[in-house]
Amino acid sequence: MRIKIASALVLMTSAIAIAQSNVSFQLKRDTSPVFGGYTSAQADFNRDGKPDVVYGGGANSTDVTLRLGNGDGTFQAPVRIGIADSAQIQDVVAADFDNDGIQDVAVLCIGGTFDVFFGIGNGSFASSVATAAQASPRSIAVGDFNGDHLLDVAIGDIDGNVEIFNNVGGRSFVLQNTIAIEANTEVISVGAGDFDHTGIQNIAAMTIGNPAGSGSYVLWNDGHENFRKAVLTAFTSPAGLSITDLNQDGMADILLSYSCGTQDTIKGSDSTCQGVIAFYGQGEQKLFERTLVMSNGVQATSRVLGVDINGDGIGDLVGGNRTTGAQSGLFVWLGHPDGSYEQAPAQFIATTDSVGPPTAGDFNRDGMMDFVADMPGSAQTQIFLNATNRAPCSTSQIDPTVTVCMPVDNTYLPGPTVRVQANAYDTRQVTALQLYTNGNLTYSQPVSSFDQSFPMNNGANFLVVKAWDYTGLNFRSERHINVYSGTPEPVCPAALGIANMCLPSGATSGSPVHILANGYTPVVPTSAQLYIDGHLTIDDDGCIQNGGCVGGTSSIDAYEALGTGSHDLVFKLWDANGNVYTAEKTVTVQ
Known part of the structure; x- marks a missing residue:
């Protein structure tokens, strides 16, 4: 059993060799029109082994638009898959709501509904099922909140509430609970995750008040949809939150984006400082807070992602940001083994207009994470293909932890074998490392690191690297990858200037x-x-x-x-x- 509490999060800064690599991206402007698009999600909607992208927006702001991926970093022409039931799509998520193995699409509309388009499996979708919210919705998250193995929906609304809708039979949604977060606020962002590795989905929420009441909260779930609210931190200028496993411990973490300046905003901040705070999942309904970034000259984005950009095994931060000089694009803050971050981001400028929140996906299937972003001002799509040379494998100095450098989570890799490279760190001495592939033990040796290739079947694979120390404590890192037959498309790195x-x-x-x-x-x-x-x-x-x-x-x-x-x-x-x-x-x- 692995239980990690805040006091165990030890940062060993005195003996850290920080691996450096030049971050590089190939920028490509896709001029196919997607009017009104601000948000997107990725999944393989036609089951061809290639990641696709769905947008909220198209010929107008109520269209839902699909771009099928070609697997080489390019996309097919946009196709409208449906029209939202109410005005203006605010958010979009991809998930399998009816457990048929096919990805569905849910869109959130500020007009008062969330609509689910059920996938057929060939890139087409059935007519949507619309569900009315209690108040105008602002954000959406999905998770199995009652343990019935069906994905439920959490809505953050304009009245300061989180509305919980239970998934009934996979095809309909019923309001189960309305949780008051803060009066006289809007819940601008919600996310779901297992923050303490109990198998139970909890909820994080961020509010914005006028003039006060802005803050962030966690709703601890007992597994029966009885939620206990706890305050995380207050904000003057919140921007949004996202859920990720930033430190690779198998427990979801919360990333909070905010403006370090004084102007409150939901989206499109014109503050001059990007701040990011992490609340790391610890076990036993505990979270560990750490400020990661405070970058002057960068406006806050509504979504900061935790992704390993350079393949060193350390989670990095990525946002669709804008500078005070009206330059917008993809911004990357590299992470270090001690848990700290570069304060000056690498900037990949694409436009003087606005850039929507980036969506991560391995769109050219080379094992490194790429990004797409909506361009609301020009009704286009910006593609950022990761051309970074892989950095040497690092070892996280957070005690205890397993660092998996290869493969990067949620990427695609050519088979029939996959290279796995992992290191473990524990002040109590690591005694063994194990690899489980789809639940089967495939490697077990008395070592603290290994670098080896393993045969894997085409399709989705779930990897768990587990470490043991001499006290009997075990700790782990998880990877979700897709294996395919073929050769990845090459990329071309370039240094600044x-x-x-x-x-x-x-x-x-x-x-x-x-x-x-x-x-x-x-x-x-x-x-x-x-x-x-x-x-x-x-x-x-x-x-x-x-x-x-x-x-x-x-x-x-x-x-x-x-x-x-x-x-x-x-x-x-x-x-x-x-x-x-x-x-x-x-x-x-x-």
């Missing part, structure tokens, strides 16, 4: 020639160009029909049919300041 051409990799090539190049600019990339033998062949400037050219693309990934002989390839990346970054190669086609 540099252009790089990664393919072709040699001096000779057959035809067509695969050309892959990327650049990294501190401001909006306005045009990614490819010249072949002095002729402009590709000019990706984000132009839309009957509209302007918005940029947002930093890379070129193309196959070009070239004749036999020598060819000069030049990649140019232009940015909003008029700078141009260039990479050049000569290739001989045989």
Whole structure:
């Protein structure tokens, strides 16, 4: 049995070697229109082994729009799968509500309903089932709150309540309870998770008051939907919350995003400081609070994600943020083994307009986490493909813990074998490490680390790495991965202020020639160009029909049919300041 209390969260800062890696992303502006989109979710909706994305928004703000993934970081044309029952979609989640193994979609509408579209399994959906909320809803979370193995729904509403709707038979929802959080507030964000590893889903909530009452709360569930409310912390300027397992201990953690400044906001803050507080799940209905980030010059986002960006096994922080200089994009705060974080984020600027909360997914199936974000101002989608070179495996110094560097959670990997790399840390001496694959013991040795490949079947796999110490204490880290047959698409890393051409990799090539190049600019990339033998062949400037050219693309990934002989390839990346970054190669086609 593993019980971890706050006093056991020991941070060993004196002997930590912090692994550094240059974070890199390939930016791609997808100009297919998704009007009114602000939020999205990802899942494999057509069961082809490739992650897809569903948006709240389309031809109008009540459309629900699906983008099927191609598995290479690109998406098929948008398809409307339904229309919400009431006005303006505020949030969207993907979940299997009827336990048929097919992902469904729930959308939350501020007009007064949440609507569930039940998946057919081929990328199409049945007509929605609409359920009326007691008051205008603001946020949604799903979890099995009563232990019947069906996902229920929690709604945060405009009257300061969390409304609990029980899932009845998988196809309908009935109001079970209304929990008063704080009078004269709105519940702007809710999340569900097992914060103490009891198998029971609890709820976290964030409120915003006018002028007072803003704060965050946890609702501890006894397993029978009797919730005990506890205050986490008060805020002047809350922005939103998310649920993640940031420290890989198998217990959900709560990430709270807020403005360090003085202006209250729900979304689109114009404060000048991004703050992030974590409440780590500890066991026995206990949480451990730690301030992770206070970044000046960055406006607060409504959703900060906990994701391992560079593959070192340490959870990083990711948000769709905006600077005080009106530059928006993906912001990354790298985590360190001692539990601290870089205070100055790596910034991947895509637009001078707003960026919606990012949705994480391994969209090119290379084992590293990518992101997509809605662009509410331009009705487009911004794709961020992770091109970061994997960092050396770290060992978390939080006592006790298991650090799994490979695989990264919720990613896709080519089979038939999967490499697992794990380290354990415990001041009481680790005596053994074990690997369970889908509940079966597949590795057990008296070691504190291992790096080994294991055969795994195609499809979803659940991995648990468990460590033991000499006192008999065991602790674990969990991974959910999808294994497939095939080869992942390559990516091209680029350092800040540099252009790089990664393919072709040699001096000779057959035809067509695969050309892959990327650049990294501190401001909006306005045009990614490819010249072949002095002729402009590709000019990706984000132009839309009957509209302007918005940029947002930093890379070129193309196959070009070239004749036999020598060819000069030049990649140019232009940015909003008029700078141009260039990479050049000569290739001989045989």
